[in-house]
Amino acid sequence: MATDHQAEIEALRKTFQQISSVSNPEGLRERIAELTEASAAPDLWDDQDKAQSVTSKLSHAQAELDKINAMSAALDDLETLKEMADEEAGSDPETAAELYSDLERELGQVGADMSELEIRTLLSGKYDEREAVVTIRSGAGGVDAADFAQILQRMYLRWAERRGYSAKVLDTSYAEEAGIKSTTFEVSAPYAYGTLSVEAGTHRLVRISPFDNQGRRQTSFAAVEVIPLIEQTDHIDVPEADIRVDVFRSSGPGGQSVNTTDSAVRITHIPTGIVVSMQDEKSQIQNRAAAMRVLQSRLLLLKQEEEAREKKELAGDIKASWGDQMRSYVLQPYQMVKDLRTGYEAGNPEAVFDGDIDGFIDAGIRWRATGVKAGEGE
Structure with missing residues (x-):
């Protein structure tokens, strides 16, 4: 059971690495810094269309980075939950069974979230990010x-x-x-x-x-x-x-x-x-x-x-x-x-x-x- 869980976690990490390479978190951070600076300009709202465009892009970029960070944290949580279950397996089988059940449920949820995140990486066309x-x-x-x-x-x-x-x-x-x-x-x-x-x-x-x-x-x-x-x-x-x-x-x-x-x-x-x-x-x-x-x-x-x-x-x-x-x-x-x-x-x-x-x-x-x-x- 433990080996299967580890294999699933490793597969999810591999997929996440591929997603991160395409999403470029560091590039997102640089873009967020630039947009944050632009949004702080005192004359920004003199042009409402431009202001809305800047704030919208900032919101979208921050949301993308938040999703990547949340997925990284979720993978770490899976590792921790698995370690806890493995530790209890020898001394408290009942508690271990509950932890493994929680782990399987979390694996399913993280897998679904990962699939949705992966879909986004396939949208790499010239205008794909547009409205x-x-x-x-x-x-x-x-x-x-x-x-x-x-x-x-x-x-x-x-x-x-x-x-x-x-x-x-x-x-x-x-x-x-x-x-x-x-x-x-x-x-x-x-x-x-x-x-x-x-x-x-x-x-x-x-x-x-x-x-x-x-x-x-x-x-x-x-x-x-x-x-x-x-x-x-x-x-x-x-x-x-x-x-x-x-x-x-x-x-x-x-x-x-x-x-x-x-x-x-x-x-x-x-x-x-x-x-x-x-x-x-x-x-x-x-x-x-x-x-x-x-x-x-x-x-x-x-x-x-x-x-x-x-x-x-x-x-x-x-x-x-x-x-x-x-x-x-x-x-x-x-x-x-x-x-x-x-x-x-x-x-x-x-x-x-x-x-x-x-x-x-x-x-x-x-x-x-x-x-x-x-x-x-x-």
Whole structure:
């Protein structure tokens, strides 16, 4: 028993060493010192956007370092608990049994925490640490697709809520009968883009349509787009001559007016055809600023994709590409949610739609980084 426990602890320490080499605690300490100095500047809050950026980065960096320090301490505690159990094994078997039971429970908890920490080290893309802008659009399937798009919106907002992340809906276009045509929202959390980027693609729903009088089974689709939120240092220039700005009145479900002024803004980027609408803020100026941020984010992602295509042409097709249809949610004739890329599946769609999607996200991050599907290599 003791030998097995020691082997588990040694395996966890080895994993932690790998995580530490990627996370670079010393580099984090230097970054925290720099950000702490910047946050103490007397004129910091003269520019509120800059101040919020500095304080947010400081908070995120400190949280990362705290997680690494806590994991190191937890491993030391495991060693101590094992030594105590081993010492009691010869003289007090009953106490030793209780200590070994505590050790096994702690090993399980530390293992789970280590797995979550390890996932973060796989998020090493250029923009992975950014906040995310998520857009969901209904696809083929008529009113069922619009309803499905709204179900997905709630799923991601519930996921963010369960994890304590801030999420803000920026724009929603409602369908005539039910559901939504499209929605765009921000998720503000460290590594939100890297985490949610594996959710991008076409999602499929199979169910008995609640909108079909004959109760027939319906297949519908919705597209999820995830882009990183831009920062001031990105320098994505958008000349005024390249955009067309239209203003209109904000509206809610069924076209009911929720604003008596033309405060909503639609920006069209003429060279690419990208269109961004914003109506969440109360003023036209605020909505235009928010729309420009999302437009710049999409242009940044477009630039990143062009660079990736160039690299792929030089390197060749190293591994299978992601298919458009990435996940199926089946409610009839059986209940199953399955990711078609990673092989990860869950038998409780209701829980998934309530935001329980960490298993799918973690499997997606591991698959993208290593090419290993769920259940392989275990």
